[in-house]
Amino acid sequence: MVARTGRAQRRTEALSRERITEAAVELLDASGEGGLTFRALSERLATGPGAIYWHVANKGELLEAATDAVVAAALAEPAEAAGSPRDEIRAVALGLFTAVAEHPWLATQVSLQLSHGPTKSVPLRIFEGIGRHVGALGVPEDSWFTVASALMHYILGSAAQNASNARVAGSVVDRAEFLDEVSAAWEKLDPDDYPFTRAVARQAREHDDREQFLAGIDLILAGIHAR
Template sequence: MVAVAIELLDSGGEGGLTFRTLSERLATGPGAIYWHIANKGELLIAACDAVVTATMAACPDGATPQDTIRALALGMFDAMDEHPWIGSALIQSAGQLPAVRLFERIGQQVQALGVPAAAQWGAASTLLHYVLGVGGQNAANRVSAQTRELDREDFLGEVADAWSGLDEADFPFMRSVAEAFRDHDDRQDFAAGVDLILGGIGVGRPAASAKQKKLKR
């Protein structure tokens, strides 16, 4: 049932997942489905959990906590690219098992990095929200381009042209990065962002400590 639900979500998004279409694909009545799943929300969470579990299983621990976080982040980025509905489903299911699994795995690595207990929540939640936010946005952009029957090159070109046409006095930065955006690699940029956060976790603690000492004077 869950595997079929994933197929329906992949092909039609959340709107394509209904108990009617699911029962037709399974050649059974809706009543039989309700026996196992109470509502569409539970089915969406079950489908999301199946993808997250499979993704995590395919991302074994690396040589260092940083390696593990990078592998997990890139694995989720690829999973959201393949299953565009995952990003919004995970955000909607905050506190539910799929998001908790992911948060737990990230949190364990943050602890292994030696981040002080008081800073672990901030570090882990920042990584989680970056993965879900950027990965989900990338997937949403791809779906938007497909809906408009644009390939990636045309989609990026359209945005780059719009940025290049902005008023130079008001938008100097956006104009300056327009050409770079035209040819950028989404996955590479995503990985660079993960490294930036990991670097901040490493260098931010001494700076915070120094600031606290200054305030105590």
């Protein structure tokens, strides 16, 4: 009995929270939130549910851990890069944009954490990752909160919308065909009711998502500089 307990303890120690979180991210990427079950996780880790529950209390905690791990990784590389405050903000923004694009479930989980309040770990990570460069831009301290919030809302909103569009396009046709359909539909709109939308129909067909996203960041940063 003592030997068996010792083996069980060693297995529990080997099965770290980090390893469980990595496996959860893999399941989420492959099958979405619905595919993340403790049974599927046990099979992937070749262990029993009890060993997982030793480290993670429930699915909600597991989702938070997975979200935190992906966001932390997205922010880690820009944090190591040397550059101007403007370049570093662009790097943080692009890192988050890419993370949301590569992990289709991430936008929903970040939004859930935001809806539960600004004290959750992921919103705090993102806000700090952006905000620590705002002062270096020359923004007056009494405007730090407003500027960092505006950047954060644009980054997360744009990244989530892009991921949503990618899912819609992927479920029907490839991206180029999807944009062709959108552009063709816009070109057929009533010119009196939708003159602007018709005018940019071709731009919608030809645009690059990342370039468009970064152009928005540059517009915000240009406004901050002008102010």
